Amino acid sequence: MSPATAPRGRPRSAERRVAVLRAASSLFQEVGAAQTSIDAIAARARVAKQTVYRWWPSKAAVLAECAVEGYLTLPSFHAPATGDPRADLTAWLEESYDALETPRFLELFRALNEASGSDPVIAAQLDRVFARQLRQAIRGMLDAAFDAGALRPGIDLDVVTQLLIAHVSAAVTQRADRGDIPALVAVLLHGIGAGPRSRGAPMDTEEPR
Amino acid sequence: MSPATAPRGRPRSAERRVAVLRAASSLFQEVGAAQTSIDAIAARARVAKQTVYRWWPSKAAVLAECAVEGYLTLPSFHAPATGDPRADLTAWLEESYDALETPRFLELFRALNEASGSDPVIAAQLDRVFARQLRQAIRGMLDAAFDAGALRPGIDLDVVTQLLIAHVSAAVTQRADRGDIPALVAVLLHGIGAGPRSRGAPMDTEEPR
Amino acid sequence: MSPATAPRGRPRSAERRVAVLRAASSLFQEVGAAQTSIDAIAARARVAKQTVYRWWPSKAAVLAECAVEGYLTLPSFHAPATGDPRADLTAWLEESYDALETPRFLELFRALNEASGSDPVIAAQLDRVFARQLRQAIRGMLDAAFDAGALRPGIDLDVVTQLLIAHVSAAVTQRADRGDIPALVAVLLHGIGAGPRSRGAPMDTEEPR
Amino acid sequence: MSPATAPRGRPRSAERRVAVLRAASSLFQEVGAAQTSIDAIAARARVAKQTVYRWWPSKAAVLAECAVEGYLTLPSFHAPATGDPRADLTAWLEESYDALETPRFLELFRALNEASGSDPVIAAQLDRVFARQLRQAIRGMLDAAFDAGALRPGIDLDVVTQLLIAHVSAAVTQRADRGDIPALVAVLLHGIGAGPRSRGAPMDTEEPR
DNA sequence: TGTTAAGCGAGACGGTACGTCAGGTCTTGCT
DNA sequence: AGCAAGACCTGACGTACCGTCTCGCTTAACA
DSSP: OOOOOOOOOOOHHHHHHHHHHHHHHHHHHHHOOOTTOOHHHHHHTTTOHHHHHHOOOHHHHHHHHEEEHOSSOOOOOOOOOOSSSHHHHHHHHHHHHHHSSSHHHHHHHHHHHHOOOOOHHHHHHIIIIIHHHHHHHHHHHHEEEHHTTBOOTOOOOHHHHHHHHHHHHHHHSSOOOGGGGHHHHHHHHOBBBBBBBTSSSSSOOOOOO | OOOOOOOOOOOOOOOHHHHHHHHHHHHHHOOOSOOOOOOHHHHHHHHHHHHHHOOOOOHHHHHHHHHHTOOOOOOOOOOOSSSSSHHHHHHHHHHHHHHHHHHHHHHHHHHHHHHHHHHHHHHHIIIIIIIIIHHHHHHHHHHHHHTTOOOOOOHHHHHHHHHHHHHOOOOOOOOOOGGGHHHHHHHHOOOOOTTTTTTTTTOOSOOOO | OOOOOOSSSSEEEEEEEHHHHHHHHHHHHHHHHHTOOHHHHHHHOOOOOOHHHHSSSSSSHHHHHHTTTTOOOOOOOOOOOSHHHHHHHHHHHHHHHHHHHHHHHHHHHHHHHHHHHHHHHHHHHHHHIIIIIHHHHHHHHHHHHHHTTTOOTTTTHHHHHHHHHHHHHHHHHEEEEEEEEHHHHHHHHHBBBBTTTTSSOOOOOOOOO | OOOOOOOOOOOOHHHHHHHHHHHHHHHHHHSSSTTOOOOHHHHHHTOHHHHHHHHOOHHHHHHHHHHTTOOSSOOOOOOSSSSSSHHHHHHHHHHHHHHHSSSSHHHHHHHHHHHHHHHHHHHHHHIIIIIHHHHHHHHHHHHHHTTOOOOOOTHHHHHHHHHHHHHHHHHHOOOOOOHHHHHHHHHHHHHOOOOOOTTTTTOOOOOOO
């Protein structure tokens, strides 16, 4: 349909593009995003600095593309979906905490977060890929629980997902105490409000046997 | 007790200290923390650059001290405590979202967050002041609700506080949709788990009358 | 007589050649030769940069061709030839000084000079055109004077021409004081050596009446 | 008398100044001024690039200061002063031509000339030193000749000096043919104008015996 | 009344990275 | 083969900011 105006001039070299992304990824993971300069990326990619600047407006943009294109070794965003929300949530939270305790990942998370903050376009780009993955994982977990009859109907699962992501994200900056996980799961499962069932009966953080 | 060996030499000038903090604060708020250089702070404070470096190890430290000493105009961290947790939570969340929609505050938040990330000492310093304030405010809100019998006993209020702070912090980076507030509050109040009371009865986000 | 092997492929476009020369000339005169880049020339000529490089090895070559082909507005190199060497020389020197006081010309002169310095081929090319013109003009002036009996026979007029050109060229860099013209003319006419006629009689810079 | 406002701040390091001048001089002479970058100067001087830029606005300024301060090996500007103008002029011109045939010097001359053209301040600076030296040398030569009675009185020696400098300078760009020297000297000594003495008698370029 | 130790203003300095510019070359597809 | 378009490499540019240093001067407590 649309002839799309045949591209003129020498086409962009796909080879150099991946060279840059590869070089950048390795540097980001070796010395950290903050310590990586555009010069260093270009040098390692054996590419002229101008070629980097031609295609990416900033280091943050390179970082984002690296992340989106899967050049960074990031923890996988899967979540168990056994149908038991307490167990699944606990497992997912612990795994997430683990990832954040890996300094390499923590630094990448921070850098990606900062990149998001610096440019809404990058934020959207990263959100489109990562948050979506995360959301799907968590959603799968919650759906399984729902199917098992373990969730109350009518819940806005997106909100729950947001809450979980936020909690883990916050752990990047603030200290995260894994001892709090059971209490957190309990709050998520039962809420904080007094209901007919719970009033007067101190809730235990352990599953009632 | 110990006379602490009276300090020798010319004592630190309190005047220059506040000059620096004032200059830094105004620059942080005018052009943003990222765009503010130490040179600029020193120049505006009519102080030698070395004087800044003598007392603060980094720009982040200056920023933190500005925040802690109240030189930055930040939104107050109070929360209503009427005893009605649904109303209080909703009001507090809305107010928080408002603050984050102010670009000036948003940038400061980001900068403070980054400062926390860069240095654990600064993180602790900021936490001691802000998180404490926030925690107290939220705690007051929750305590009032508890006293009114609106909360289930046995809840780990610290965990709830953390969750709320995390949610709002995350909104700095990710987009926050205020339309989600009712659903969020509902999840917090009732939890997501199926209980005897709720099974089969779709939960409404409004309090059942 | 050799048919010179008919050229294969698309022949050189005369149209683009003049486009380049025109664009270059206008840029040279508008912003100066030093401030003109090949990219800018190509862009203004609506020609690919490679097309410039295909036919001219350097910016200096383009400049030289502009000059030789008459695309640059340069002062005309005529000289009066009334037969009165004092008057003619004075007039020609004054006119030359005038041209050098026009910043536009001065810059072009400098650029042409530098181009000559950078490449002997260009130097020869420019010399063939300009110096020849100049030499002819001056030669005409001197010949007329000689015919009028105002010059001593046996003079190497080429040397005189060289001397005059050198004097004017030097004025490009060093400051030229037009007040010196009479003295200069006097030196040229009478020489500096003591002769039978002049010894003891202070030479005046004005023609003795 | 004048307190001259005591200099404040860390004083300029004389050591680095000479380091820069030395490094620049050696580079200028090794690879030529055009091929020398500020980065290279700073690197060889083991000095930060900013330190160069702090004190010299351009490479031309560095070059000029190198020349003025005597860091460049330039031909000495002396001239014989035997009292015989023909011999002295001839000797001086030949020596000058020699210098210009040394590629190293020729390039330096060109660079200095270009530097003069780029900035009037530099031009004045160089003129103050070099032209003055040259003028003195030539003047000495002419004065000796005058004292020996070989020069006509009333000559503007400055003009002659200018003429000579111009002639040699022009030889930088245009080809200089040493075979012309005798004719040139003859013109200078006797002038080109017909005088009572010379009319009808073809002037020889050799001293009449 | 010095003497001594530190604070301080001013600004030079080494260092690193920045983002841009210009000169040339190369790679498409079209003429 | 000429040519437009534009990617690409190379190398230099001039600037910004960092954190340190080196002056001379000031301000106190100490001797």
